[in-house]
Amino acid sequence: MTVEDLKNKISKPVTKFTTGGFRPKNTIDESWIGKVFAYHEDEDIPLDKNGEEMLPLAQFYLPNLPYVHPNLKNTKLITVFVAAELPECFDPMGDHWVIREYESLDTVKIKNLENPNSFLKPFPLQAELDENDFPLWDGGGLSIEDEAEVLKLENEGVIEDYFDITDHIYDHKIGGYPSFCQSGIGDTDGFGEGFQFVFQITSDYKVNFNVVDGGSLMFAKNNDTKQWSLYYDFY
Numbered sequence: 585m586t587v588e589d590l591k592n593k594i595s596k597p598v599t600k601f602t603t604g605g606f607r608p609k610n611t612i613d614e615s616w617i618g619k620v621f622a623y624h625e626d627e628d629i630p631l632d633k634n635g636e637e638m639l640p641l642a643q644f645y646l647p648n649l650p651y652v653h654p655n656l657k658n659t660k661l662i663t664v665f666v667a668a669e670l671p672e673c674f675d676p677m678g679d680h681w682v683i684r685e686y687e688s689l690d691t692v693k694i695k696n697l698e699n700p701n702s703f704l705k706p707f708p709l710q711a712e713l714d715e716n717d718f719p720l721w722d723g724g725g726l727s728i729e730d731e732a733e734v735l736k737l738e739n740e741g742v743i744e745d746y747f748d749i750t751d752h753i754y755d756h757k758i759g760g761y762p763s764f765c766q767s768g769i770g771d772t773d774g775f776g777e778g779f780q781f782v783f784q785i786t787s788d789y790k791v792n793f794n795v796v797d798g799g800s801l802m803f804a805k806n807n808d809t810k811q812w813s814l815y816y817d818f819y
Contacts, residue, residue: 585733587742587749594730595716598760599651600753601709603790608708612661612694616643617756618791619706620663622686623695632667633679637699641666641793642785644758650713653759653782655805661686664785666801668701673815674776683803683812705792709756717760718750723768725761725781754800758783762802766817775804775813 585593601615608614612622620629620640629637642664646652656662663684671680686692719725726734737743754763761771762781768774771781786800787793795801799818805811 585737587737590730590733590737591716591718591749594726594750595718596760597651597713597715598717598753599649599711599758600714600760601711601756603709603756603788604707605710606708610694612689612692613645613648614643615645615649615709615711617641617707617709617785617788618702618704618793619643620665621694621696622661622663622689622692623697624686624691625693627684629697629699630665630682632669636668637701638665638667638682639699639702639704640697641704642756644709644783646758649711649758651759653780653805655780655782655807656685656758658687659685660689661692662783664803670795670816671814673817674813677812677814681814703792705790707790714753714760716751717753717757719761719771720752720764720768721746722764723770723774724752724764725768725771754786756783756785756788762815763800764802764817765799765819769815771804775802775815776806778806778808779804779811779813780807 620643644662665682667680734746781804784800784802787798796818804813
């Protein structure tokens with residue numbers, strides 16, 4: 585296998601997001617971090633296990649994004665909420681975090697709801713396509729066979745190191761591979777049987793959002809059960 589063959593095999597497309605940098609219109613077709621304004625008529629900011637409002641963390645409008653993960657093919661919009669006290673990894677959705685998916689926007693309303701205790705600073709997100717996101721080496725999503733191919737290329741002197749031929753995208757993103765800080769759990773069954781990594785929200789100083797110490801919230805979805813799984817780590 586050549587270097588290009590390997591890179592073509594393991595790379596994945598991704599929509600990556602840049603925080604701020606333009607004047608928003610505050611319309612439903614924008615993606616945001618630190619803010620959620622799309623709700624059904626009967627929806628409010630969800631409450632955590634202590635009865636406190638969660639932090640409105642992000643809102644992604646999917647139809648105008650350059651790439652959307654296949655597990656979101658029927659979804660028009662996603663909103664994400666987390667408790668101020670982060671959940672344990674793999675805690676079921678509900679008491680500490682909530683994802684809402686909308687397959688239709690017919691009954692979605694713009695509501696000016698804010699958590700008065702939120703420390704997040706809202707910013708619109710700019711979306712950009714990147715065709716080549718690569719997994720991190722240590723448990724980042726490479727199969728055993730692909731790791732063997734990398735080591736073979738190194739031993740043959742074709743490449744010096746895996747990181748010389750690959751780039752990993754650490755931004756807020758939909759698709760691609762998760763951005764582990766420690767040894768990873770892969771991008772599929774490590775999140776739970778039948779789950780596949782779909783998107784992540786990273787620590788962002790502009791937003792005043794920090795996952796313990798520079799980590800990322802990594803969300804995976806089971807396309808059969810439609811359930812979500814959450815994992816994170818940090819430096």
